[in-house]
Amino acid sequence: MSLSSQTLNNIRVVLVEPAGAANVGSVARVMKNMGLQHLTFVNPQCDPLGQEAQWMAVHAKDLLESAQQVATLPEALSGCQRAIATTARSQRHLAIEPHPPRTVLPWLLDCPSALIFGPEDRGLSNQELNYAQRFLCIPTSDEYKALNLAQAVAVCTYELRQAIIHSGPDLPAPIVEPHNILPRDHVPATLDQIEAHYEQLEALLLEVGFLYPHTAQARMMKLRRLFNRANLSESEVAMLRGIHRQISWKLSQIR
Incomplete structure (x- = not known):
């Protein structure tokens, strides 16, 4: 091949x-x-x-x-x-x-x-x-x-x-990440892993009142842009989802 x-x-x-x-x-x-x-x-x-x-x-x-x-x-x-x-x-x-x-x-x-x-x-x-x-x-x-x-x-x-x-000076430079200095062990998260993170985050933010149903889509769009720029790794997504779970658990304990 x-x-x-x-x-x-x-x-x-x-x-x-x-x-x-x-x-x-x-x-x-x-x-x-x-x-x-x-x-x-x-x-x-x-x-x-x-x-x-x-x-x-x-x-x-x-x-x-x-x-x-x-x-x-x-x-x-x-x-x-x-x-x-x-x-x-x-x-x-x-x-x-x-x-x-x-x-x-x-x-x-x-x-x-x-x-x-x-x-x-x-x-x-x-x-x-x-x-x-x-x-x-x-x-x-x-x-x-x-x-x-x-x-x-x-x-x-x-x-x-x-x-x-083809490559050469006549071709436009491809889009690159301005922050693309990554550790050697960086394994990019898959889109389905990131989507699961977004779903969990949206549910949590609705629960704590940061999001409201009628504006959730627009605000989540801004949060998606923020996280998409971060080029999240699998371990970083796992960490964020762990934070979401811990906050949800803590909320359940104080109700």
């Missing part, structure tokens, strides 16, 4: 509620063109193994057959350490600045990661965007901004492949 194949093997393409079988087949085809193998469907609204999808996949039918189907986005991200969500929204509508593919996609290459695409008719919701640590926006003409799902996947997977096989 070549270096590029080994590196791209870390990355799964996640399609959230895809509605068009032709799009699904086209996505499988372009993934195989670019050397990606792992495709995940979240609650698909079409038949990913139907005849139309297989027609469009051509020689990539094996990717459709091996694709994982799950009910929720957190399930699709299980085992991943990093995730980038694609969006067509402008910066003023997002909590985190989106970056073009060539700049941000190399961030996925070092560990098990996911590249998330939303439904064709609406894109990713605010809640779905919360599960990613970085946002990607493909620069397009102001005259017509909307890209077809398969076209968007083609652009991103092409740039992933280029990030591996």
